Each structure stands twice: as C-alpha cells, then as structure tokens.
Amino acid sequence: MPETARISRIRSGRRTDIRQQNERLILDAAERVFAEAGFGGATMQLIADMAGLPKANLHYYFPTKEDLYRRVVQNIFEIWLDAASSFDDAAGPVEGIGAYVEAKMDISRRHPHGSKVWAAEVMHGAPVIQDYLETTLRQWTEGRMSVIQRWIDEGKMAPVDPRHLLYLLWATTQHYADFGHQIETLNAGQPLTDRQWREATESVKQIILRGIGAL
Amino acid sequence: MPETARISRIRSGRRTDIRQQNERLILDAAERVFAEAGFGGATMQLIADMAGLPKANLHYYFPTKEDLYRRVVQNIFEIWLDAASSFDDAAGPVEGIGAYVEAKMDISRRHPHGSKVWAAEVMHGAPVIQDYLETTLRQWTEGRMSVIQRWIDEGKMAPVDPRHLLYLLWATTQHYADFGHQIETLNAGQPLTDRQWREATESVKQIILRGIGAL
DNA sequence: TCGTTTCCTGACCGTATGGTCAATACGAAG
DNA sequence: CTTCGTATTGACCATACGGTCAGGAAACGA
The missing domain is CATH 1.10.10.60 (Homeodomain-like)
Known part of the structure; x- marks a missing residue:
C-alpha cells in the first residue's frame, strides 16, 4: 500500500x-x-x-430503505453481542456480572441511538431480525444461563432464575439509553455527567450484585 | 335513566x-x-x-392522527401513574416496593401495547408528552424518592440512590412488556404462562428487595 | 309526523415519499 | 490521451397516506 x-x-x-x-x-x-x-x-x-x-x-x-435499516440493526446487534466477552472469562459473578453491567452501561452511553433502534425493532415484533433472535441470541442466552447456573451450584451466588437475571441486566442497562430522554428530563433537563454515569453504573451494579447474594 | x-x-x-x-x-x-x-x-x-x-x-x-395518538398516550400515562398507590400506603420497602413491582408487572401483562407506545414516545424525545414529564412525572418521582429516602434514614433498607432504584424498577417491570416479543422468542416462541409470570414477578421482587437490603 | 342533531361513509384531493433512470463526472490503468 | 468501471445527481414517477366533504341515514325530542 x-x-x-x-x-x-x-x-x-x-x-x-x-x-x-x-x-x-x-x-x-x-x-x-x-x-x-x-x-x-x-x-x-x-x-x-x-x-x-x-x-x-x-x-x-x-x-432500499429496508436494506439500510437492516444494516443499522445488524451493526447494533454485533456491538451488543461483543459485550459478552465480559461475561466469559470471569471466575465468579462479582467480576463477570460486574464487568457485564459496566460494558453494557458503556454501550448505552456510547450508542444510545443504536440501542433505541434495537428496542423499536423488538417492540415491533422483530420483523427483520427474528432469525437472529431465534439463533444467535438464543444460543448466547443459553450459554450465559449455564454459566450463571454453575455459579449458583458452586455456591457463589443465591439461587435466582438465570433467565430473569439476564432480563433484569438487559432491562436496567438499556434503560439508560432507551429512556435517556426521560432520565435527562428528570435530571433538570441536563444530560448525565461523567460522574452521574459512574454513580448510575455503581448503583445498578451494587443493587444487582447484592440482589443475587454475590456480595 | x-x-x-x-x-x-x-x-x-x-x-x-x-x-x-x-x-x-x-x-x-x-x-x-x-x-x-x-x-x-x-x-x-x-x-x-x-x-x-x-x-x-x-x-x-x-x-387528526396526532389527536388520536395523543389520547392513546395519555390513557397509558394515567394507568401507569395509578400504580403509585401501591407505593404510598406502605410501612416499609418490602410492602411498598414489593406491591409496586407486582402492580407494574401486572400492567406490563395487561397493557403491553400501551407500554410500548409509551416507550416509543419517550425514545423519540417525548414530542407530545414532554410537559407531562416535566410536571406530573417529575413531581411523582420526587415524592417517591423522598419516601425511599425516609426508609433509608429509618434503617429499613440499605443506602441506595433512590433515583436509580426507581429507574431500575421501571426498567425491569416495563421490560416484560416492551421486550415481550424477545422474551417470548426465548421462551420457545410461547407467551409466558400464568405460572411463568408469577415466577418472573417473584424473581424481580426477590433480586431487588435483597439488592436494597430490605430482606 | 316532523324537525333537529348526531352519526356515517364513499369518493375525492394534495402532498410526501420511496424508488428509478439517464446523463455526467471522475479516478485509475495502459 | 483513451478507455473503462465506479460514483454522482437532478429530474421524474407511481403510490400511499392523511385529511376533506357533501349527501344521506339514524336517533331523539316534541
């Protein structure tokens, strides 16, 4: 070159x-x-x-418009899946789930638009990424569920339903992107500062980790 | 008559x-x-x-189409606010937040469409209900935050940021409506049964209540 | 029965939008 | 300089959609 x-x-x-x-x-x-x-x-x-x-x-x-839309959704999905690595190479829930929350909060901050497009796509019944849900996402989910189950079996956390724990993780972290406007409005109309993002992340992490008996 | x-x-x-x-x-x-x-x-x-x-x-x-849309959004907002009563007449977080989670999960189940419309409206920057966010919702939020703070001061729960606890409550409960399609797909394509809804509600309640040190 | 108000609806209109196309410009290779 | 594949773009088209309207049908009170 x-x-x-x-x-x-x-x-x-x-x-x-x-x-x-x-x-x-x-x-x-x-x-x-x-x-x-x-x-x-x-x-x-x-x-x-x-x-x-x-x-x-x-x-x-x-x-076509749909081609363009499809590419946008796929982009997001990939970014979203990459946060999985936080989960994988972790000894226990404190590191694994802690890192996962941090990674997902970071995505919510850096890719708020993408998160919203994804949310809208799912809300509308996933017309263009249904196959992803049924293949990639399902596999991903089952993989993490078994990791969580192992941690439970090893006594590293309380016996919570792994599936609902995952939903809770997705919901809370993505909320800061999808409902960012509402959060901003309730923050005196100001976007969250660096400090506030850190506080949000810590709050979420703390409640969840304590909630699953990992602290 | x-x-x-x-x-x-x-x-x-x-x-x-x-x-x-x-x-x-x-x-x-x-x-x-x-x-x-x-x-x-x-x-x-x-x-x-x-x-x-x-x-x-x-x-x-x-x-106009917008008039119709506005009415739909207002309807939802009212249903949504009514769940507040669960919060008010409660002695402590276990009853108050527990009942609130149950009420909101119930709304997610009974009004999934409304929840999605609300979510989309907020995601698009709340073009038609911005004033509600700034008035009613802000007041509601501050009211509940002070209730939570009182519980903390009374030693009934751990010192978590009340604001982020509220976001976490909204996020997790509404997730079951807004991302219902994803959840259904991950549930072998089947809608959640009565039993599964109960399990979901219990899981959410348990994690959150333990997470705020109220159990 | 008659008059008045409310409700119903097929036909129509202007506009905005996704998409097409033919003509042109441009960069690289020989 | 010529050639050729790629990139650019203004003008154009068909359609779908929100909204209008006039004429008529019910419903109600007197």
Missing part, C-alpha cells in the same frame, strides 16, 4: 475508501434518524441531508 | 353511548397499531380496519 493512498484517504481517496467512507456516513446518519423517528417516520431525504449527500446517492449504496 | 337505555346500550344505544363505544373501539385499535407499527408506520386505514369502522369515521371522532 503506497504512501499516497494513506494520505489521500481522508478526502477523495481510493475507490474502496470512498465506498467505505460514504457507507459509514450514511449508516451513522441513518442510525440517528431511525432512532429519533422510527422506521416509518424516518425519510430517506432526512437521512441524506444529515449525511450531507443527495438522496439518490443513498440508493446507490443501499438499494 | 330508564330501563330501555341500559338495555339498548350494547348495540345502537343512546347517542352518548354510541360516542363512548366507538371512541373505545378506535382507541383500542389505535393502541395496538401504534404499538406494533410506531406512529409513522401506523396508518389510519389500518386502525380503521382493526376497529371495524370506515376510515372517515375515525376522523369524525378524532380530527
């Missing part, structure tokens, strides 16, 4: 770079618009404006 | 009854459609079909 390629990548770079660059531009704008307006309320024109591209250009990269 | 009025109310009753009856028919259909398709994805035609009325008839009772 010659020097020139790296330098010119930023603006009007190589072919491949242009594609990647524009797709990212569009996906970022789409994520935001889908989150704020929903699939039905979002318009290709608005996404185009937000990405700084003509509408026809969007259809060049993403043939 | 003469006998005839009571009898004929069911079909083609009195004037006033017709209005009430049709408004309810429309509101129920609207709640469902808005929940499943979002505001933008919902169509007046679909709501009309689901209510078994011609589209023009909807506009007779509700001038």
Whole structure:
C-alpha cells in the first residue's frame, strides 16, 4: 500500500475508501434518524441531508430503505453481542456480572441511538431480525444461563432464575439509553455527567450484585 | 335513566353511548397499531380496519392522527401513574416496593401495547408528552424518592440512590412488556404462562428487595 | 309526523415519499 | 490521451397516506 493512498484517504481517496467512507456516513446518519423517528417516520431525504449527500446517492449504496435499516440493526446487534466477552472469562459473578453491567452501561452511553433502534425493532415484533433472535441470541442466552447456573451450584451466588437475571441486566442497562430522554428530563433537563454515569453504573451494579447474594 | 337505555346500550344505544363505544373501539385499535407499527408506520386505514369502522369515521371522532395518538398516550400515562398507590400506603420497602413491582408487572401483562407506545414516545424525545414529564412525572418521582429516602434514614433498607432504584424498577417491570416479543422468542416462541409470570414477578421482587437490603 | 342533531361513509384531493433512470463526472490503468 | 468501471445527481414517477366533504341515514325530542 503506497504512501499516497494513506494520505489521500481522508478526502477523495481510493475507490474502496470512498465506498467505505460514504457507507459509514450514511449508516451513522441513518442510525440517528431511525432512532429519533422510527422506521416509518424516518425519510430517506432526512437521512441524506444529515449525511450531507443527495438522496439518490443513498440508493446507490443501499438499494432500499429496508436494506439500510437492516444494516443499522445488524451493526447494533454485533456491538451488543461483543459485550459478552465480559461475561466469559470471569471466575465468579462479582467480576463477570460486574464487568457485564459496566460494558453494557458503556454501550448505552456510547450508542444510545443504536440501542433505541434495537428496542423499536423488538417492540415491533422483530420483523427483520427474528432469525437472529431465534439463533444467535438464543444460543448466547443459553450459554450465559449455564454459566450463571454453575455459579449458583458452586455456591457463589443465591439461587435466582438465570433467565430473569439476564432480563433484569438487559432491562436496567438499556434503560439508560432507551429512556435517556426521560432520565435527562428528570435530571433538570441536563444530560448525565461523567460522574452521574459512574454513580448510575455503581448503583445498578451494587443493587444487582447484592440482589443475587454475590456480595 | 330508564330501563330501555341500559338495555339498548350494547348495540345502537343512546347517542352518548354510541360516542363512548366507538371512541373505545378506535382507541383500542389505535393502541395496538401504534404499538406494533410506531406512529409513522401506523396508518389510519389500518386502525380503521382493526376497529371495524370506515376510515372517515375515525376522523369524525378524532380530527387528526396526532389527536388520536395523543389520547392513546395519555390513557397509558394515567394507568401507569395509578400504580403509585401501591407505593404510598406502605410501612416499609418490602410492602411498598414489593406491591409496586407486582402492580407494574401486572400492567406490563395487561397493557403491553400501551407500554410500548409509551416507550416509543419517550425514545423519540417525548414530542407530545414532554410537559407531562416535566410536571406530573417529575413531581411523582420526587415524592417517591423522598419516601425511599425516609426508609433509608429509618434503617429499613440499605443506602441506595433512590433515583436509580426507581429507574431500575421501571426498567425491569416495563421490560416484560416492551421486550415481550424477545422474551417470548426465548421462551420457545410461547407467551409466558400464568405460572411463568408469577415466577418472573417473584424473581424481580426477590433480586431487588435483597439488592436494597430490605430482606 | 316532523324537525333537529348526531352519526356515517364513499369518493375525492394534495402532498410526501420511496424508488428509478439517464446523463455526467471522475479516478485509475495502459 | 483513451478507455473503462465506479460514483454522482437532478429530474421524474407511481403510490400511499392523511385529511376533506357533501349527501344521506339514524336517533331523539316534541
């Protein structure tokens, strides 16, 4: 890869770079618009404006609105699944679930739009990612459930239903993204500060870890 | 009120009854459609079909789509606030929060559509109920927070941040409505049975009550 | 029975939106 | 410079949707 390629990548770079660059531009704008307006309320024109591209250009990269939406949802799902690693290499619930809560709270903060798109998709009956739910998510869930069950058997935590513990973890952490607007309104209209995010994370962690008898 | 009025109310009753009856028919259909398709994805035609009325008839009772939507959201908000009573007349966290969890889980089960509409509304930045958030909800929240704080001061529970405890309560209970489809998918595609709802409620209650040191 | 109010509804309209396309510009390779 | 595949874009189209309206049907009181 010659020097020139790296330098010119930023603006009007190589072919491949242009594609990647524009797709990212569009996906970022789409994520935001889908989150704020929903699939039905979002318009290709608005996404185009937000990405700084003509509408026809969007259809060049993403043939249909649904294609674009699908990509956005898939992106989120992957980020979401990556937080699993926190769970895996942990000796017990304090480290494992603690790290998982932290990872998911971090995602809620860094990808609030994505979280909302995901929530809306599920609320509408998962029209485009039903297969993911039935395959990947189901496997993931069963894997973690057995980890939790092992911890219970080893006496490292109280005997709570692993399934409902997982739901509780998802619900509480994602709430800070999905209901971020409500939280902000109840915070005198101000977004949470770094400190407040830390307090939120600690509160959630503390209640849950004590709740499962792991402290 | 003469006998005839009571009898004929069911079909083609009195004037006033017709209005009430049709408004309810429309509101129920609207709640469902808005929940499943979002505001933008919902169509007046679909709501009309689901209510078994011609589209023009909807506009007779509700001038615009937004008027109809607003009514749906307000309905939910009221149901949602009513669960507050569980909180009020309680001696301590075990009774108060326990009853609140039960009430909210019950709402999640009985009004899943309403819960989804509410969630979507908040996710989109609360375009039509922002004033409710800033007035009613804020007052409600502060009231309950001071109740929780009193319990803490009286040594009836551990010193957790009341605000984040409330968020955790909302998040976990509403999750069973908003993410009901995901839960159903992870439950072998079957809706939760009576027994499973009871188990879910108990799991949530147990984790939270132990988590706040009230058990 | 008659008059008045409420309710009902098919037909219609303007607009916004997703998507298409043909013409053009552009970058790279030879 | 020429060629060729990729990227760009304004103009355009068909459709679906929210909303209107006029004419008529019920329902009710007198």
